[in-house]
Amino acid sequence: MTTLLTQSYWPAEKSTGVRDITLPGLLREAAEEFPDKLALVYGAKNPENRRHWTYAEFLADVEQGARALLAHFSPGDRIAVWAPNSANWVILQQAVAMAGMVVVAANPAYKTHELEFVLRHSGAVGLFYVKNYRGANLEPVVQTALGTATNVKTLVTPDTWEAFLDSGDPEAKLPDINPTDPVQVQYTSGTTGFPKGAILHHKGIVNEATFVGERTAMGPDGVCINAMPMYHIGGGAVTELQTISAKGTYVVMPAFDPALTLELFETYRGTHSLMVPTMLLAVLEHPDAATRDMSSTQTIMSGAAPVSEALVKRVIERWGCQFSILFGQTEMHGVTNQTRVTDSPEDQARTVGQPLPELEMKIIDVDTGEIVPVGVQGEICARGYQNMLGYDQLPDQTAATIDPDGWLHMGDLGTLDERGFLRVTGRLKDMIIRGGVNLYPREIEEVLAGHHDFAELVVLGVQSEKWGEEVAAVVRLRDGCTQPDPAELKSWCRERISAHKTPSRWYFTEAYPQTPSGKIQKFVLLDQITSGELEAVVAPSSQADQQGRESVAQ
Template sequence: MSISDQSISEPAVALPAASYWPATTDVDLDVTTVGALLRRVATEVPDRIGLVDGPADPAQRRRWTYAEMLDAAESVAAALLARFRPGERVAVWESNRAEWVLLQMGAALAGIVVVTINPQYRTEELRYALGQSGSVGIVHGTEHRGVSMTGIVESVRDELPDLRETICFADWDAFVASGDRSTPLPDVSPDDPNLIIYTSGTTGFAKGALLHNLGVVNASRLSAERAGFRDGDAWINPIPLFHTGGGVLASIGTLARRGVHVVVPQFDPALVLELMETERGALILTVPTILLGLLDHPDRPARDVSALRTVMCGGAKVPADLVRRTKSTWGCDFSILFGQAEMHGVLTQTFPTDSDDDQAETLGRPMPHVEVKIADPSGAPVAVGAEGEICARGYQNMMGYWNMSDATGATIDADGWLHSGDVGTMDERGYLRIAGRLKDLVIRGGENIHPLEVEELLLEHEKVAEVAIIGIPDPKWGEQVGAVVQSADPTDPPTPDELFTFCRSRLAPFKTPKLWYFVDTFPRTPSGKIQKFVLRDRVASGELREWQ
């Protein structure tokens, strides 16, 4: 059975007392590919601007109509097919730029699977991603933050026998001109793979989620529609294109809505605010750190962002105060996203019309054509409001982890349910709330402790800027609760006694941290999530020492 066949099947009947949401089918899926979608939009609105490259110097900004995008993408497809076969994997290792998007579109027309790689990766990480994915080619930048990307590619090339071609974006024009435009393009199916996106790595070993055309097109399109992104709107995109937020939701969501994709080369709050004004941005997708950077920037009050209708935010827990502050400051709507690369980026989302409480406190309702349940360890739905693992089934599920059958089997069960590893609840309306990660649970003396509850409490303390709760092995209790704290003011940090007293007055004794660690910065994934496994490793190695 194909992916599209699975996605339109009628869902099972929900148990009224269980945390289960059946797949809704009131909105049709667009059963197409990324390449076919580009052709359709270029036919419908050929002269409409579809892509803007947004460097800091306005004189260097470039624009493409949809007709020009298609023409460029067809040239890219011909150049790729002169070197690679449909179905082969080609990596992209570069910061945001318009050519990244054109390469993505050309690869989709050619049936080439794009492997997205974080430009911050260094030698070992790049070698792993290229080797694990079996990439036969790489298109890369020249340098990133003072590090030679060309030099790193050359240093690993001889160790990767599958890697046949290396292409630098500095040679883009010559590359695009190198193909034969008369080369016939392959027939690509909606079920065919489109992208490999490596997981952020909050638990360590990176895995490549294999995403298909049907999921890339529809997850992005339906998310954009739910957020109120209208036909022809401008989307300001500071999210890295190697991430599902940038390369799926923004890039393809804009295409599906025939809008303007404004590519921000790297996050600079002053530049983003200027582009929001000059490009009349109607929507911006952010993570909390980006959103705070925009709201706190001194240029913000002077910028006219009256075209902004919706701020979307995800990638990490979005504090309620940040939601309310954003809506109050800009007079805009807000939409919370929750999902994973394994689900093509989004599983649930709030509506702009949702109440302030729902916007600030929930993850929204499941997207169309996907079943969601909150499951107990046996896989059965728990009672409404009870905690369990968030699981999903439908067209949005990845095809699997590339070349990792055991990891795929541990994530997608025999009945097709994808196990997210996130603990949450569902209310009687189908709205989800997050409680934490299963693997982040601290189990002290047989009691389960959700780090998020303790973290949210500590964030209320005026001297705490950020905090991560982790389990520390303990011979008596199994695990002890440890708190890793970043001070709001490094010159006036809180003391462990002060924080212990603060927590103890509002938490059960077993939940109150007993071990305290202080850091200047946290190790993070590219999407901004704290890498708790790194903190645990640093404690175990003695690199991070308890505050005495």
């Protein structure tokens, strides 16, 4: 598009077209064209534990998995996956899609009440999970959750995986699937204290990922090194399907490890990767970065948190590669905006690029709903095939998010320039983005409200060089209570909420700044924190605790 905009409206950019295609259709295309090409690698830390699949082998295992699923479940059933990254995660996800079922992706860092809610709310009838994660025994968590999530009838663990695969009928007919059939329920943390399940369809995640791959110039020679969690839209849709669409090689890491990332790039001649800024910094600053061969690197993608111009330039200069910034949200099947590899480092750092093809975008006045002139801040709205089907079992919240004209209100504030480049300036929703993970204060506040010393509390995000934002809590204590020890607060929280949601900074106040109507002014609190008027109390962090908090990177 060469016409300069005067209003903040971007008409859908035409392309080769949005395909009516499904996940199994995409995989079958790749297997037919490149049956003997390396398709999938499990990049275990110990090379002896690594496994490799050609596209023909990948497809065969997915078909076997789909038939096994059909022996236990029916098309349309919800299948929950509560496990860290593995090649089996990828195969299972593809098999669920091929069987006409729906993946319910669950963060393996969930605590009991979080897993229980997702299982019960989604109506999942099967649960695939690992027994141990980061040294913790997950069996008691599962058994407790099943006490109320009685809809779950079948459990599968790595110990029973092979037997499960063998349980299918090799002659069973696989179902016909429509491109707009649901394929995933991705839970996003909700402002009401519980997450909302965004229902995604085949057509949305396949085409969106294909367009992302086109902007990163990925082709059949592409090798994507992925440490993004498979339960996250970035791992379980964007990187995986981008690679299959390009008919490249997908190397999935069990967890983020900067040394392993460097080694896998060297060993498999990695060309592409999606890493949030904290991951990029860890890789760049690792001692092995000076000796590993990264010359095969073609394009590094980043996003989910602000990416500085200095970091963009550092990556480009260090690895001699191209860079691409991604922006979007789960409700839009992942990415809505993306910089091209030919965009300047300034545009890479100061904007999130133009909308993907076939997607309309506008910026509207928050009060009037009218489109604003270019450069004027307003709410970001998008419309197109990428719209989610809706929030699972939440028609009112779906209607509040997708208006009658089909515009999805993203809840973010931003501006469009005359070229259609989007700059994100804030959030209508009080979302905190910590290391690429979206966290919502209300959910955390409801847990912290259970502390007997707290009269009132506010959770908000404060700037962090490493994480983009960190979780902070501003607390007003009950009369007569003394300020708790931060180490004790951390321990108390860790028993009740995921590590990455636990506040890392605590502030104590006797009164909150309020509007005349009594609403707490969070922006004033942030000013008080920035100016030093409120001083942080920080608990000491051990190495083990730090590893436990790196939820997205791992």
